[in-house]
Amino acid sequence: MNDIHPDIVDLLVQRATEGISDEQQAELDALLREHGLEDTLELDLAAAAAANAFALQDTREPSEAPEHLRKRLTSDADAYFGRTESNVVRSPGRPVANYLGWAAAATLAIALLFTYDTGPEGPMSPGEARESLLANVDGTEVIPWAVPEDPAYARVDGNVVWNDDRQEGYMLLTNMPVNDPATSQYQLWIVDPDRDANPVDGGVFDIPPGASEVVVPIDAKLPVSRPVAFAITREQPGGVVVSEGPLLVVASAG
Numbered sequence: 001m002n003d004i005h006p007d008i009v010d011l012l013v014q015r016a017t018e019g020i021s022d023e024q025q026a027e028l029d030a031l032l033r034e035h036g037l038e039d040t041l042e043l044d045l046a047a048a049a050a051a052n053a054f055a056l057q058d059t060r061e062p063s064e065a066p067e068h069l070r071k072r073l074t075s076d077a078d079a080y081f082g083r084t085e086s087n088v089v090r091s092p093g094r095p096v097a098n099y100l101g102w103a104a105a106a107t108l109a110i111a112l113l114f115t116y117d118t119g120p121e122g123p124m125s126p127g128e129a130r131e132s133l134l135a136n137v138d139g140t141e142v143i144p145w146a147v148p149e150d151p152a153y154a155r156v157d158g159n160v161v162w163n164d165d166r167q168e169g170y171m172l173l174t175n176m177p178v179n180d181p182a183t184s185q186y187q188l189w190i191v192d193p194d195r196d197a198n199p200v201d202g203g204v205f206d207i208p209p210g211a212s213e214v215v216v217p218i219d220a221k222l223p224v225s226r227p228v229a230f231a232i233t234r235e236q237p238g239g240v241v242v243s244e245g246p247l248l249v250v251a252s253a254g
Helices: 006-017 022-034 041-056 062-081 096-114 126-136
Strands: 140-144 157-163 168-174 185-191 200-205 213-217 229-235 249-252
Touching (some): 126 213, 140 249
Antiparallel strands (some): 185 229, 229 249
């Protein structure tokens, strides 16, 4: 991953929040040209969102910031977009519009930061991202799938890799039966009793023909904390809000 040049970030944040001089603007223009970026409103909004994210949590070293920021922005944008004026918890003197504006800025920041999330060979594959999470991040758990009770899934094996701090995880599945996306899709559910009685939707996915082993990124629709189980069901295309089961494959922590 290529880090965002710190001078660009500093100038964009200052311009978005305080304004900059003509000399600083000329410096910014030169830096943007050097790094192949266009000067747009989205850059200002992304910079402001980045500043907010760093202010919310500044315990990471600067060299680690882009990856941490991307994860924090994703989580915050999902959380804030799902709130309304009646249920947003606000700090004194800060109107709800500020929070919703922050969510919009966060989304734009994600788009900006993803342009830096590719090397000369492009973004990491799910398998590579999984290996990176296992090798480089403290607190990553590996939770094996239990032996399925359904005979059709008896040969399924693999594990779930999950990191609470990063809100990032991957499913490794071997010998998972193929599905036809036109008629049904698999859906992951994350059991987090500290959050809610209902499992959190972890995203829908498919198993293509000929895939004896797949790595599927977990797409948690809400932030989770210390999940105790991950379970897979088979649902209608696009998934469901609440599943009636049965649970086909389950991984239990602890």
